[in-house]
Amino acid sequence: MSATTAGGVASMDVPMVLAEQVTKSFGSNEVLKGITLEVKRGEVMCLVGPSGSGKSTFLRCINHLEVLSAGRLSVDGELIGYREANGKLYEMAPKEAAKQRREIGMVFQRFNLFPHMTALQNVMEAPLRVKGLPKAKVEQTARDLLARVGLADRADYYPAHLSGGQQQRVAIARALAMEPKLMLFDEPTSALDPELVGEVLDVMKGLAKEGMTMIVVTHEMGFAREVADSLVFMDAGVVVESGLPSEVLANPRHARTQAFLSKVL
């Protein structure tokens, strides 16, 4: 831990996520062309934009699933994926990177539940194996979490026997089981049937209300308007426009934002 996060009060001033000129290339294809943004503690940020604009890639950079090509990215004042000493950056060992990821929950578009484990086992897996907490305690927490996402009676079901919406809610419970300080949502409702979208968004609204810091890549403009504290519109690897959701959605300043919103609203 760096000195900035050592003191409880001082850490309140540090933004949860700070991205400075984040750049990412796959070969010669530059997907992110210098993203600079800040997410405050307890803030809900929605990332919107056309597909291929780099939203998901940026999200995956935050928990080091993708390695940055240039720029700096820190979570809670701590540089992601690198250690800085004497003005030099040192690549982190997998163990250290894993330790950082523990505190960042991630929810995927395609749920990615472990199909060979029941809902309960899915939620218990990481606290048991990664944190090494006692089983009885972990199970109690896991059951509470499943109850909170409305799936207490589905604890012993395998993912294949749950609907898409139920699977995604289990996935959220699984991420919450690690008690993260930041939650990343990568198009959490895009793979769902329309009638199942609401139940997942309801869970996310509940989380936001409790003060969880969240970054949500989404196409659900209604959710963005209602829940988000800030909205960032990305296109072709750059932040085109950002601000309060109500303002950006009602009066987009940039032509690209206007073009995009006219298609999705």
Add this chain to the structure above:
Amino acid sequence: MSATQPYGPAAGSTPPPLEATSTSEPIKAIRLRHPWRVVFAVLLVAIFAWFVVDAAFRPAYDWPAVGKYLFDRRISMAALVTIELTVFSMVIAIILGVILAVMRLSPNPVVKSVAWFYLWIFRGTPVYVQLTIWGLISLIYTSIDIGLPFMTPWISFSTNAALNTFTLAVIGLALNEAAYMAEIVRAGLLSVDKGQEEASVALGMSWSQTMTRVILPQSMRVIIPPTGNEVISMLKTTSLVTAVPFSLELFTRSRDISAETFNPIPLLIVASIWYLFFTSILMVGQYFLEKRFSRGVGDRQTDKSDPAAPSTGAITGVVPVIGAGQPTVVLPPKTDAPGTTGDGGAR
């Protein structure tokens, strides 16, 4: 955060299910007849029966001798040795195969090439030739030395004394089989969706935890059927260890006995019966293993009587499914209202 109230939508009143009021009559029609099916069936049964009756009275089969040697002590001991050869070589081959498969998927090009080279050699030459070479290993390496290169070894023993023919047979079979197991395991590892690895990594799991808890258990479903094939194949390949030469397994022992009695046919039948007995047991074992590892995927615990459901639990010992992708996950019918917090439509 406290466990206060559920996030999900409140369980509203669900409308009563629609009544299935079917008024149409079941179809009554004269069934289409298939006379040729009957003709072929009768013909096949007749040919088979004729063959069985003929075989029963043909003196060359010498059935009394088959009965006499089936439980001969020398034969049953040889059968035991065949099992030992199979089990030892298979266990080593699976362990080595997993290591080689992981090496082939390694980002390190040198590690990758070493695994590829191993496969190239051991899959590219006949197992009979390999077993013969292992039999002659003491001519190539007269002693086994343990120590630092170019220095006096700490321990040294003669190859002949250290490795008997049984050990050499196991080594020969295992090293050859490992090459095939490596490909099976690799196909299994690659069959697991990339998102599974990402999900585990995002939870903070280490590489080894991801492997042992998430990837390997899921790849088992793809690995087990062809591995069952390989075990059965291995059981039969043990008959080649006479090349080492090791002569105490089932086939060579049968040949040796018939060389004394000048009556080879009944002993070949005896050996075949034993082989068939073992492969049958293996097929049953494979059935239960497949069932165990298909948990959560394709199993129908909510509706076991569904005849349309693909039976992943069938004995597939002869169907290699290398490279078979993820099966389509069929969701159960959504009978309950989403987010129902109380007793849902599970019952």
